[in-house]
Amino acid sequence: ETVLAQSPGTLSLSPGERATLYCRASQSVRSSYLAWYQQKPGQAPRLLIYAASTRATGVPDRFSGSGSGADFTLTISRLEPEDFAVYYCQQYGSPFFGGGTKVEIK
Amino acid sequence: QINLKESGPTLVKPTQTLTLTCDLSGFSLSTPGVGVGWIRQPPGEAPEWLALIYWDDDKRYSPSLKTRLTITKDTSKNQVVLTMTNLGPVDTATYYCALSQLAWFGEFPPLDHWGQGARVTVSS
Numbered sequence: 001e002t003v004l005a006q007s008p009g010t011l012s013l014s015p016g017e018r019a020t021l022y023c024r025a026s027q028s029v030r031s032s033y034l035a036w037y038q039q040k041p042g043q044a045p046r047l048l049i050y051a052a053s054t055r056a057t058g059v060p061d062r063f064s065g066s067g068s069g070a071d072f073t074l075t076i077s078r079l080e081p082e083d084f085a086v087y088y089c090q091q092y093g094s095p096f097f098g099g100g101t102k103v104e105i106k
Numbered sequence: 107q108i109n110l111k112e113s114g115p116t117l118v119k120p121t122q123t124l125t126l127t128c129d130l131s132g133f134s135l136s137t138p139g140v141g142v143g144w145i146r147q148p149p150g151e152a153p154e155w156l157a158l159i160y161w162d163d164d165k166r167y168s169p170s171l172k173t174r175l176t177i178t179k180d181t182s183k184n185q186v187v188l189t190m191t192n193l194g195p196v197d198t199a200t201y202y203c204a205l206s207q208l209a210w211f212g213e214f215p216p217l218d219h220w221g222q223g224a225r226v227t228v229s230s
Binding site: 051 | 204
């Protein structure tokens with residue numbers, strides 16, 4: 001079963017800065033079947049990106065996904081106050097999400 | 107407008123069976139490409155897929171929990187029900203139902219709409 005490792009565990013940044021989050025799979029992910037979710041405290045996860053690079057409906061274009069094979073990246077070009085949250089990756093063939101990256105205000 | 111809402115007990119005793127219901131609105135469970143899944147999230151941990159039921163009644167289960175889970179749907183009531191047997195304290199979590207409109211892809215496809223979650227505690 002594919003295991004997803006997210007790094008870093010915590011990212012401390014200021015509003016306006018660029019955030020780069022990584023998700024590495026233990027084996028190649030078929031057809032870039034990888035999604036990214038955002039979760040804020042007390043809320044359900046929200047789908048941001050699917051198929052590695054396709055933004056879900058309503059997701060601002062400051063969020064972008066890239067990667068293929070076993071290495072994937074979520075980039076937030078300029079952090080807005082509402083972007084401070086936990087981010088998870090998940091590949092469609094496994095029931096397990098990555099361990100998450102917390103983006104916190106520096 | 108698509109909406110999902112979970113309901114069920116908040117406290118369950120060890121070894122008991124948990125039954126959770128997801129009430130759906132704003133879409134049809136019989137639409138091709140649609141799937142409804144259950145995902146749980148223990149406090150402070152990452153989410154974990156449990157089960158998915160497709161528009162055509164095909165089903166997928168997490169391999170590690172497969173023997174304890176049953177997912178069913180009632181299209182006429184627009185409901186999806188999850189049953190989990192033999193609960194233990196490690197099953198304490200928030201349980202979410204969620205919709206995938208991309209259920210053509212993968213066994214655990216992207217989930218584009220989520221319910222608010224139902225918190226379940228397993229304790230005697």
